[in-house]
Amino acid sequence: MDQKTLEEKTIICRCSDVTLKEVRDLIREGYTEPDEIKRILRTGMGPCQGRTCGPLILREVAIMTGRTIDEIVPFTYRPPSKGIKMGAIAKGGELNDK
């Protein structure tokens, strides 16, 4: 298997079907921060919220930029940590005012 096929058949983000090739191409273009990669490829924005792809992307950025992982800022952590229906949030707000 050549390198290109290998990268295309390796999935980094299972939620949004993002391949290793897409991630590496972006890092080569100069997008070397996990949050930048997230905004372009949606890695970390699916149901896993970066729990699976986050460590893999940190590792790719570290290898390709020669930084150590602790020098790289991981995905920003924001609520909610999992999907919730808008209706539930609206209803929760109503109860809250009572």
Next chain:
Amino acid sequence: MKTTDIVIVGGGPAGLTAAISAASSGAEVTIFERSPQIGGQLIKQTHMFFGSEKQYASHRGFRIADYLLDELNKYKDKVKIYKNATVLGIYEDGVITVDLDGEYIKMLPKRIIVATGANEKIIPFPGNDLPGVYGAGAVQTLMNVYGVKPADKVLMVGAGNIGLIVSYQLMQAGVEVAAIITDLFITGYHVHASKIARMGVPILSGYTVKEIVGEEQVEKAIIAKIDKQWNIIEGTDIEYDVDAVCLSVGLSPLVELLGQANCELRFISELGGYVPIRNLDYRTTNENIFVAGDITGIEEASSAMVEGYIAGLTAAKDIACIHDDYENKISDYRNQLDGLRSGPHSGRLRQGIEKLMGGNK
């Protein structure tokens, strides 16, 4: 808004012992557990635990969850337990939001103990999203919690304790284990590895997954030898006709709620990834938030329980609910932790804790 003294996020071994400590100190406790069952990963551990008597050594893991719940039941007027309840956020004003069975609730606790545990890591290789590529923990849940046979023939990747124990349990469930492979060497207890080797399963060191092949699902796993730079050595392929590949390649602490709450985190590979900076009381850099269990660094359930006991006592003391025997208990638990971490298998863990705490472990 709803209030309580202490919210505990996670009803696993650390969360349950934290609740016991806090409630026995006189604090009012609310546990939020995202699963339909209480006990965390204990409920799928059918094997007997090692360690010392104080952490229920020689008892089967799922029984330990029952013992802890029985103990907690003594304080039932102080404790509320919610299942199917995922904490979604911790905000700057200390408010937490929870998805409770599809309902969105808010709460303002005085203190929070985060005991969310850890997440299974995966490794990248071609075919890694085919159905049949599982985490070893997921396979254990399917078999031991839901009674579902996950596959007929499995390749296990990783030879730590989880990889070894799950391989044995797969065989108990009538699943064939083609081989166990590991990139470096066996990191689990040799008593587990020997048992599996005696049953005729090869354990291969210095191998990685080269490719998983299949149309609709896993049909074949190809492994190959790696050199010291982790590059695949051509001509060393071994193929296995398997319908599942089980990844047991480590765990990473589930720190996202701490990140939201601006607790300072540090990357320490020996502890599994990003972990919170914390003091001996298991308080994070957000003074209202405490931690216990795998979120502080990947260890065994035994240490998680002891950390939970400590965090429950210290968080309760912080709101003037001081256990009658506070000083003795704290020093006993700290000694227990030192004991659990003193073995020859804990070298890496000790290095990680040293990096995290400096001289102040």
